Amino acid sequence: MHATSAAFALALALASLPAQALRSDRDKPLDVAADSLETTEGQARTTLTGHVRITQGTLEVESDTAVVHRGRNDEIDRAVLTGRPAMLEQDLDDGGRLKARAHEIDYDLARDVVVMTGDVVIDQPRGELRGSKVTYDLTTGKLTGASGDTGRVHLRMNPQKSGE
Numbered sequence: 001m002h003a004t005s006a007a008f009a010l011a012l013a014l015a016s017l018p019a020q021a022l023r024s025d026r027d028k029p030l031d032v033a034a035d036s037l038e039t040t041e042g043q044a045r046t047t048l049t050g051h052v053r054i055t056q057g058t059l060e061v062e063s064d065t066a067v068v069h070r071g072r073n074d075e076i077d078r079a080v081l082t083g084r085p086a087m088l089e090q091d092l093d094d095g096g097r098l099k100a101r102a103h104e105i106d107y108d109l110a111r112d113v114v115v116m117t118g119d120v121v122i123d124q125p126r127g128e129l130r131g132s133k134v135t136y137d138l139t140t141g142k143l144t145g146a147s148g149d150t151g152r153v154h155l156r157m158n159p160q161k162s163g164e
Contacts, residue, residue, distance in 0.1 A: 025057030025090065034066070044070045052081070058091035063105075071110070081105040085119060096125030102134070112138040120145075130154040 035050025046068040054061040063086035071077035085101040092098055103118025114136045116122075122129045132148030145153040 025059050028057035030054070030056040046070075052083075058089075058097075060087075060089045062087045075109075077108070077110050079107050079109070092124065094125075099123045114138065125158065127155065127157040129156075 032048070032052075032054050034048035034052045037046065037048050039046035048066040048068075049064070052061075052063045052066045054066075061081065063081035063083040065082045067080045067082075068076060069078040069080075082104045085103055086105050087099070087101045088105070089097060089099045100116065100120075100122045102116035102120040104116070106115045106117070107113075108115075116134045116136075117132065120129070120131050120134045122134065129143075129145055131145040131153040133146040135144045135146075136142075145155070147153045
């Protein structure tokens with residue numbers, strides 16, 4: 001069940017990009033499905049391939065491949081989702097829905113950093129961020145966008161509604 005633990009850790013981390021994900025999802029069953037799974041006892045790596053789908057409550061993650069790396073005590077150190085694109089959607093605590101997509105979503109649990117690369121789009125009720133690379137530090141809340149070959153980072157902030 002190492003793949004399930006990795007998917008859960010990844011789901012929790014990614015769901016916080018960059019707004020508060022629906023906390024009650026953490027108490028829901030976690031389902032992981034893929035066309036194939038490859039892991040060997042004693043190896044520090046599990047690979048899920050083909051139509052990878054992770055769901056937990058309102059959280060939905062889809063990718064072509066998910067690679068989970070384990071470290072000491074068999075704890076999850078890192079999870080990498082790749083796809084064309086890899087996608088994540090989840091309801092937010094304050095209403096609305098977060099939608100994120102990128103060619104690669106790399107979550108380093110040891111450093112609490114999520115790096116999304118390749119046509120990154122993060123869309124939420126407060127606005128949208130686009131770039132070739134977005135780094136989110138879960139510890140500090142720092143969000144960094146880079147343009148790469150696209151030439152620009154694009155950020156759209158939606159106006160606040162009355163009473164917010």
